[in-house]
Every structure is written in structure tokens, then in C-alpha cells.
Amino acid sequence: MVRQGKSRSADPKQSLVRVRGWQHPSKYTLTQVDTMKGLPSLLNGSSTRKWTQSTPSTDTAEDEGQSGSTISPTKPPSADISSGGSKNPMIWTRRKITWLITLIALSVAIIVVVITVPVVLLVDDAHNDDPSYYNSANRPVRVVQDFPDPGLIQVNSTWYAYATVATPDNPDVPHVPVSTSRNFSSWDWLQGHDVMPAMSSWETNMNQYAPDVIQRKDGRFVLYYSGELKDWLRHHCVGAAVSNSTSPLGPYIPHNSTLACPRDHGGAIDPAPFKDVNGTLYVVYKVDGNSVGHGGDCNNGKKPIVSTPIMLQQLNDDGVTPVGDPVQILTNEKVDGPLVEAPNIIRTDRGIYYLFFSSHCYTSSKYSVKYAWSTSLKGPYTRAERPLFRTGDFGLKSPGGATASIDGSKIVFHAFCGDYRCMFAAAMNITANYTILPAAL
Known part of the structure; x- marks a missing residue:
């Protein structure tokens, strides 16, 4: 048609x-x-x-x-x-081929950058470390097995270290174990010796944490510790006990009431005493906010993250009576994970205050011995860019819970040694630019 x-x-x-x-x-x-x-x-x-x-x-x-x-x-x-x-086949021109080659080259370059940058950063971080971390003579010495959260005091020519009880749920073991040393590099654990054999009425007969000791003007000693509340199990508050003699070995008699107990915020743990240059006594401790957290790492890894501030409390000359209200000098930030804890303060001859602390959960490889410095006891404190000790340094695993000597030349802390947390002893050097570096004992 x-x-x-x-x-x-x-x-x-x-x-x-x-x-x-x-x-x-x-x-x-x-x-x-x-x-x-x-x-x-x-x-x-x-x-x-x-x-x-x-x-x-x-x-x-x-x-x-x-x-x-x-x-x-x-x-x-x-x-x-x-x-x-x-369908007509694609017509390849010089321009199209040039664009194709350019796109392929750009894609390869992006892949190389994504893979290489993290490695370069890690290498640079290692290369930027002070040579002190590569000197085997500066390696901390493992001195006592199963001796976590050590507190430290020197009396005359003898060092005394106090620790968290190795088996916290056993009421038949010493509540506060102690070790002694004459040279700081070799220690003797006084097996069976309990510096605080009796407990106060507000606490259970076990689960005492992180003890530390200071000497009063009258020659007696005050021991600070974390005691488990009878009416709120698994939660702690700060207690104090006074020696009935002038021996740092005790026995210590606990005070009838808590020294610091912010129940609305989870209680308090990890007390450490400090005597300022004018003789005024203080105790620094952690508000145990993660004990009322929402789960995750150390019960505070899930949002909203609960604050775990470090508090400074002035004390009377008796070492057990608070003066005024506590002051916050540090708190956990995003880089700290679920918490900051284990505070300890010293003052150098230059008038600089150093606050040692740990962050992240104690079971984490991110747990470390950190520090911050200030020209004022009450802060503000400037954090150091690098921890004093972290996982990998000298083969250490999760170091933390540190206490420094008054003169800032020595330090004890714990780190994992197999299934235990052992006490390590080390020397340190505080430099003119406020950095602290490991040194040889």
C-alpha cells in the first residue's frame, strides 16, 4: 500500500x-x-x-x-x-580517552592516599617520640605481682606501697596489703600483714580499693581508701583511717563516717593525699560516675556518658575533716573514653603542680598513665600531649593507677602481667618544658 x-x-x-x-x-x-x-x-x-x-x-x-x-x-x-x-558503538575521541585516563589516575591516587596516610601518621608518631622511650635502661621494673592501684610513701630510708586487695570478694584476706623497699627497684610483699584489720560501720568487710597514705604534723599517718557501702553494694565512697602509732604499717583505725560520698553522682573512689608547700593538707579523688552509667566499657561506654570529675578537697590538720567544698580540677573528655580516674598530685621545686591520672577502662589497651600541669593547685591544668606510659611502651600492657614520689623523681603504677596486674617501679625526669620522660632507676 x-x-x-x-x-x-x-x-x-x-x-x-x-x-x-x-x-x-x-x-x-x-x-x-x-x-x-x-x-x-x-x-x-x-x-x-x-x-x-x-x-x-x-x-x-x-x-x-x-x-x-x-x-x-x-x-x-x-x-x-x-x-x-x-545501537551505534561509542565513539572514542582523544578528549574522552584523556578524561578516562585522568579519572583512573585520580582514583588510584585517592586509594593510595587513604591507605598511606594512617601508616605515615603512625610512623611519624613513633619517630616523634623522645629517645628516652627507646633506651632499655629506662625500662620500668616489675616488682610485685598482683598489686594494683599502688599508693606510695617514703619514711626515712624505706619506701612503702599499699595496694587494692588481690581478691576483693574474699573477707579473709588482708583489706590493705603492703610492700616495702630500700632501693625502689626490689620490693618485699609483707604477706598476711593487714594495715587496716577492722572496718568502719558504714562499709562492708571487703572490696577496699586504691589506698594511699600521708603523715600528719603529729607524726601519725592517715590512710585514705575506697570502701564499699553496706547499703549500696558495688558502690564506694572515700574513707579515712588514722594509725594508732607513728608506724606507716599501722594498724589504722577507720573513721566512723565517710570523707567524701557524693551518692547522687555514683560515690567516690581513688583518693590520694597531698601536702602543699605551706603544710595544708588535701585529698584528691574521683567521682565514680561510671558506677551509675548506662553500660558498655566500665559501665559508661554508652551515651549519655556520665561525668567522672577529679575533685580536690582541702582538709584540716587532722587529715580527716573537710574544709569547705571540693573543687573540680579535671573531668573526662571524649579522648578519655568512659572515665578519668586514679588522680595523684605532686609539686616540683619550680612551683609547678603535676596531676597524674588514668583514662579509659582499666581492662582496655588504651588505659595509660597520663598527666597534666598547672601553676596553681586548683588549676586550670594543661594536659600533656603524650601519656607518660601507654600500652606498647617497654612492652607494657594497660599501665595505670600511678602514684609519684613527692620530689617527682620516681613513680609506681600497675600494668597487666598475664592474668594479674603487677606493680612496676620507674624513674622519671621532669623537663624544663613541663614534659615528663622515663629515666633509669
Whole structure:
């Protein structure tokens, strides 16, 4: 059947392109044969495929009442595969190949950067460490097994260290174990000796944590510790006990009431005494906010994270009576994970106060001995960029719970040794730029 309509141009230069079932005169003529044989021909310019615009026809085509659409002169026409035509292959030009090569190179560069940057940062961090950390003579000495959270005092020529009880749920073991040393590098654990054999009425008969000792003006000693509350098990508050003699070995008689017990915030633990240059006594401790946390690491790894501030409390000369309200001198930040704890303060001859503390959960490899410094006892304190000891230093695992000597030359702390937390002894050097570095005992 001959379809009635306007006559078409007889120009042989015009090609016919099938578009959705009807024919339309193309405005392009394929004037040369494509001699491209592959990618090399594109690179050397041997491809001769090109489209040239021919004189457009004044005719139009119609198919069953549909009028044809004009094909854009800016690109060659393509066939509709659904109508039986074949799709034109992609035309590779120099510009397209250049863009492709550029994109591939850029992708490879991004992958290299993503992989390399963390490694470079780790290497730089290691290279930026002070050489003191690579001197084996500065290695801390493991001195007592299963002796965590050590407190420290020197009386005459003897050092005394007090620790968290090794088996906290056993009421038949010493509540506060003690070790002694004459040279700081070798220690004797006084097995079976309990410096505080009796407990106060407000606490249970076990689970005493992190004891520490200071000497009063009258020659007697005051022991500070974390005691478990009878009416709130697994929660602690700070207690104090006074020796009934002038011996640091006790026995110590506990005070009838708690020294610090912020129940609304989880209680308090990790007390450490401090005597300022004018003789004023203080105790620094941690508010145990993670004990009322929402789960996760050390019960405070899930949001909202509960604050675990470090508090400074002035004391009367008796060492057991608070003077005024406590002052916050530090608290946990995002970099600390669930908590900060184990505070300890010393003052150097230059008048600089150093606050030692630990952060993250004690079971974590991120647990470490950190420190901050200030020209004022009450702060603000500037944190050091690098912990004094962290996992990996001298082979240590999760070091923390440190107590420094009054003169700032020595320090004890615990770190994992197999299934135990052992006490380590080390020397340290406080530099002119406030940095503390390990030194040889």
C-alpha cells in the first residue's frame, strides 16, 4: 500500500534513519569510512569517522498521524534498538580517552592516599617520640605481682606501697596489703600483714580499693581508701583511717563516717593525699560516675556518658575533716573514653603542680598513665600531649593507677602481667618544658 503524503527529497546524499517505526531524512551524511581498528588508532588520529551536516529537507514525514521530530544537528542520530535498529558503538575521541585516563589516575591516587596516610601518621608518631622511650635502661621494673592501684610513701630510708586487695570478694584476706623497699627497684610483699584489720560501720568487710597514705604534723599517718557501702553494694565512697602509732604499717583505725560520698553522682573512689608547700593538707579523688552509667566499657561506654570529675578537697590538720567544698580540677573528655580516674598530685621545686591520672577502662589497651600541669593547685591544668606510659611502651600492657614520689623523681603504677596486674617501679625526669620522660632507676 502506498502511503499518501508529501514527496521526499531524492537527494542521494541524504541517508534514512529508522526512528520508532518511521523514516526520517537524516541531516547528516557519513562521508568517510571508519578506519578505526582499536584504541591505538584513536591515539594517533587515524580514525576517519566523522559526520557532516547536509542540507536539510523541507519535507516532513508522518506515520499514522504522528509527525516526525527534528534530530538535533549537534550529534549524530542513533537507532532505536526496540524497533529493530542497532545501537551505534561509542565513539572514542582523544578528549574522552584523556578524561578516562585522568579519572583512573585520580582514583588510584585517592586509594593510595587513604591507605598511606594512617601508616605515615603512625610512623611519624613513633619517630616523634623522645629517645628516652627507646633506651632499655629506662625500662620500668616489675616488682610485685598482683598489686594494683599502688599508693606510695617514703619514711626515712624505706619506701612503702599499699595496694587494692588481690581478691576483693574474699573477707579473709588482708583489706590493705603492703610492700616495702630500700632501693625502689626490689620490693618485699609483707604477706598476711593487714594495715587496716577492722572496718568502719558504714562499709562492708571487703572490696577496699586504691589506698594511699600521708603523715600528719603529729607524726601519725592517715590512710585514705575506697570502701564499699553496706547499703549500696558495688558502690564506694572515700574513707579515712588514722594509725594508732607513728608506724606507716599501722594498724589504722577507720573513721566512723565517710570523707567524701557524693551518692547522687555514683560515690567516690581513688583518693590520694597531698601536702602543699605551706603544710595544708588535701585529698584528691574521683567521682565514680561510671558506677551509675548506662553500660558498655566500665559501665559508661554508652551515651549519655556520665561525668567522672577529679575533685580536690582541702582538709584540716587532722587529715580527716573537710574544709569547705571540693573543687573540680579535671573531668573526662571524649579522648578519655568512659572515665578519668586514679588522680595523684605532686609539686616540683619550680612551683609547678603535676596531676597524674588514668583514662579509659582499666581492662582496655588504651588505659595509660597520663598527666597534666598547672601553676596553681586548683588549676586550670594543661594536659600533656603524650601519656607518660601507654600500652606498647617497654612492652607494657594497660599501665595505670600511678602514684609519684613527692620530689617527682620516681613513680609506681600497675600494668597487666598475664592474668594479674603487677606493680612496676620507674624513674622519671621532669623537663624544663613541663614534659615528663622515663629515666633509669
